[in-house]
Amino acid sequence: MTDPGTPDRRAAALAALAEQTIELPSWAFGNSGTRFKVFGQPGVARDPFEKIEDAAQVHRYTGAAPRVSLHVPWDLVDDFGKLAAHAADLGVSIGAINSNLFQDDDYRLGSLTHPEKRVRDKAIAHHTQCIDVMRATGSTDLKLWLPDGTNYAGQDDLRGRQDRLADSLQQIYAQLDPGMRLLLEYKFYEPYFYAMDIPDWGTSLLHCLALGEQATVVLDTGHHAPGTNIEFIVMQLLRAGRLGAFDFNSRYYGDDDLIVGSADPFQLFRIMNEIVAADALRPDSGVNFMLDQCHNIEPKIPGQIRSVTNVQEATAKALLVDREALAAAQQSGDVLGAHGALTDAFSTDVRPLLAELRESKGLDADPYAAYARSGHAERIARERVGGTQASWGA
Ligand code: LRH
Ligand code: MN
Numbered sequence: 001m002t003d004p005g006t007p008d009r010r011a012a013a014l015a016a017l018a019e020q021t022i023e024l025p026s027w028a029f030g031n032s033g034t035r036f037k038v039f040g041q042p043g044v045a046r047d048p049f050e051k052i053e054d055a056a057q058v059h060r061y062t063g064a065a066p067r068v069s070l071h072v073p074w075d076l077v078d079d080f081g082k083l084a085a086h087a088a089d090l091g092v093s094i095g096a097i098n099s100n101l102f103q104d105d106d107y108r109l110g111s112l113t114h115p116e117k118r119v120r121d122k123a124i125a126h127h128t129q130c131i132d133v134m135r136a137t138g139s140t141d142l143k144l145w146l147p148d149g150t151n152y153a154g155q156d157d158l159r160g161r162q163d164r165l166a167d168s169l170q171q172i173y174a175q176l177d178p179g180m181r182l183l184l185e186y187k188f189y190e191p192y193f194y195a196m197d198i199p200d201w202g203t204s205l206l207h208c209l210a211l212g213e214q215a216t217v218v219l220d221t222g223h224h225a226p227g228t229n230i231e232f233i234v235m236q237l238l239r240a241g242r243l244g245a246f247d248f249n250s251r252y253y254g255d256d257d258l259i260v261g262s263a264d265p266f267q268l269f270r271i272m273n274e275i276v277a278a279d280a281l282r283p284d285s286g287v288n289f290m291l292d293q294c295h296n297i298e299p300k301i302p303g304q305i306r307s308v309t310n311v312q313e314a315t316a317k318a319l320l321v322d323r324e325a326l327a328a329a330q331q332s333g334d335v336l337g338a339h340g341a342l343t344d345a346f347s348t349d350v351r352p353l354l355a356e357l358r359e360s361k362g363l364d365a366d367p368y369a370a371y372a373r374s375g376h377a378e379r380i381a382r383e384r385v386g387g388t389q390a391s392w393g394a
Contacts (some may be wrong), residue, residue, distance in 0.1 A: 002321075002322035002325045002326075002340065002341045002345075003322065003344075004317075004320035004321065004322060004342045004348045005320060005348060006322075006346055009320055009322070010283075010318070010320070010353060012319065012354065013316055013319035013320055013353060014356065014357055014360070016276075016281055016282075016315075016319055017315060017316055017319065017353075017354070017357050018219060018310060018357060018360070018361070019066055019281075019283050020065055020281065020289070020311075020312065020315060021065065021066055021067065021269045021283065022065050022248075022288070022289050022290070022291060022307075022308050023065070023067040023068070023069050023095045023096065023288060023289065023290040023291065024055045024067070024068050024069070024290075024304055024308075025064050025068075025069050025071075025290065025291055025292050025293065026048060026051040026052070026055070026056060026068055026070050026071060026074070026075050027051075027067060027071050027294070027390075027392055028291065028293050028294065028295060028300060028303070028304055029044070029050075029051040029054040029055065029300045029301070029304075029390065030044065030045060030051065030074075030300075030390030030391050030392055031044055031109035031389050031390065031392065032110075032257075032294035032295065032296050032391070032392035033294075033392070034296070035216055036196050037293075037338070038391055038392065039296060039297060040298075040389055041299065041300070041383075041389075042381035042384075043377060043379075043380035043383075043384050044300065044384070044389040044390065045066065045300075045384075045389070045390050046160075046323055046387040046388060046389055046390055047077075047130065047387075047390065048070065048075040048076075048077055048083055049077075049083065049086055049218060050384070050390075051068070051150070051390060052068055052083070052087050052090060052092065052094075053074070053090060053099075054300060054301050054304075054380075055068040055092055055304070056087075056090035056091060057090050057286065057301050057371065057376055058093070058301060058304045058305050058308060059091060059092050060288060060370075061305055061363065061364065061367035061370050061371045061374075062305060062308045062309065062312075062363070062367045063358060063361045063363045064094075064308055064312060065304070066091070066092050066093060066307050067092060067093050067094070067095035068087065068092055068093075068094055068095060069094075069095040069096040069097070069098060069141075070094060070095075070096075070097055070098065070133070070137070070139075071098040071100060072097060072098065072099060072100060072126075072129065072130050072133060073100060073336045074100070074390070074392075075271040079292055080133050080136035080137050080172065081136050081137075082140060082179055083137065084136065084137045090293075093138070094137040094138065094139055095141065095288070095290070096139060096141035096142070096183065096245070096288065096290065097130050097131075097133050097134050097137070097139050097141070097142055097143065098130075098142050098144075098145070098195045099126055099127055099130045099142070099145075100126070100145045100196055101123055101126070101141070101144075101145075101146065101148070102145075102147035102191060104122075105108060106119050106122060107119070107123065107147070107148070107301055108209075109156070110148045110149075110156070110161065110197070111123035111146075111147070111148055111166070112124070112146060112148065112164070112168035112169065112172075113146075113148045113161040113164050114148075114337075115156070115160075115164075118165060118212050120167075120168050121330060122173050123168065124172055127142065127144070127172040128172075128175055128239070131175050131176065131177075131180070134180065135177070140178065140179055140180050140181060141180075141181050141183050141244070141245065142172075142181065142182050142183065143183040143185065143218060143245070144169075144172070144182060144183065144184055144185065145185035145187065145218070145220075146165070146184070146185070146186075146196075146198045147191055147192075147196075148161070148165070148192070148196070148197040149186075149191070149192025149193075149194070149195055149196040149197055149199075150192055150194050150195050150196050151192055151193050152194055153194055155194065156354050158195060159317040161197050162197065165197055165207070166207060166210060169182075169184075169207055169211055169215075170211060171189075172209075172210045173212065173214065173215060176214055180214060181214050181215070181216055181217045181244060181394050182211065182214060182216070182288060183216055183218045183244045183245050184198065184204045184207060184208055184215060184216070184217055184218060184244075184249065184287070185198075185204070185217075185218035185220055185223070185256070186198045186200050186201055186203060186204040186217070186218075186220075186223060186224060187223040188200060188201060188224060188225050188242075188318070189245045190254065190255060201217055201219065201237060203235045204217045204218075205217055205240060205242055207238065209242070210258045214292040214312050215242075216242045216243065216244025216245070216263075216286070217237050217243060217244055218244060218245045218246070218247055219233060219234065219237065219243065219247070220243070220246075220247035220249070220255075220292055221244050221246065221247065221249055221250070221251070221260070221267075221268075221271070222247070222250070222251040222254075222255040222256060222257060222292075223247075223250055223255060226253070228265065230270075230271060231267070231270040231271045231273065231274045231280055234271055234274045234275065235274045235277075235278070238274065238275075238278040238280055238287075239278075241286075243255045243280070243287055244286065244287065244288065245287065245288035245289070245290055246271075246287070246288070246289050246290060247259040247274060247290055247291070247292030248290065248291050248292065248293075248307070248311060249291065249292055249293045250262045250263035250264065250268075257294040258293065259293060259295075259306055259307050259310065260291060260293065260307050260310050260311055261301060261307075261310035261311065261313070261314055263312075263375065264312070265310070265314065268310070268311070268314040268365070269314045269318060269342075269345075269346050270342075271314070272311075272314045272317075273318040273321060273342060273345075275287070275315075275318065276315070276318040276319055276321070277323070281315065281319075289311065291304065291307050291308075291311075293307060294392060299377060301371065301376070301377065302368060302371060302372070302377070305367050305368050305371055306368060308327050308367075309354070309367060309368065311352070312354055312357075313350050313354065314386045316350035316353055316354055317345050317346050317348055317350055318345065320345045320348055320350065320353075321341060321344075321345040322341050322344070322345070323341075325337070325341050326338055326341035326342070329341060344355060347371060
């Protein structure tokens, strides 16, 4: 039995956790649902300014969520400089800018892969707009999830689509300023069901390598076939130096976008174990730890607080792995000894360690309970009457 909680390891874990930041998705603060129903909830944000106010509440209580990623056009405003100033006044900043190629009739048969140049140019121009937003908000990450795909074998030439995609991505990449990154997100199915044009990490990586150093892969934990060993992909992308970001969430079957760590906390721990093993938790590691979730039935701000603390808990457990004992067991072929080094850390209750971290930052030991006591949820439910609640997709 290894002892994860040695004073040295706890001290090192506290230091690393103090620097950890998790980026929140603006769309988590709007209503969301499935094709069956999008539920409303009292007090939901009605515009990007209120979404950022809600995100700032999550940072206020967790101390670990200082950035909010935006989605264009869902978060379009007249003055992005004003929105960025609003965020700064609330102690947060605007992070990645997400493009949207999945809600336009022109993109039925594809966007950056479309057979017609007119349609590809329209999709490329949308990214020109997103890059302009980045210049106004001071963002450096352009996040591109490609929703393109086909539903029937033979519907289109799979290779032709890849060649058109490569050319379209090159035209977008060429517009990036120095210091900006293109984050290319893959997904194995939906909204198309025969072939997605970027279905897996390998396809995304191939395009990134063809583009250049500023292109990296986004790993959305909900975008893999059931049973996929995601931490292996994390290890390989880190090894290639092309893991740009995570979209953290949980799923049971499809792309459920549930609270990260809620469905499979051991998987989240295994993922963070690969991050820690590769020393990729450091703020300058180039990995942007983001959430990509929808709180269809649960309250949004508490849902995001729980998500941030779930990532912190998985990270803390990964930081408490006795890596000397692990390496020795791996070297000597001690199968269960090695596995035990991980499960010992995973079985460690890290909540006291995280309480210590938060108190050292002047925060309440339990962010979830502190927010519940704040009365903020009741206040926004009272005050946010009238107008139209923000909704996924609108
Ligand atoms: C696609 C996705 C992508 C976002 C969207 C909100 O499923 O994961 O990251 O654009 O969700
Ligand atoms: Mn995603």
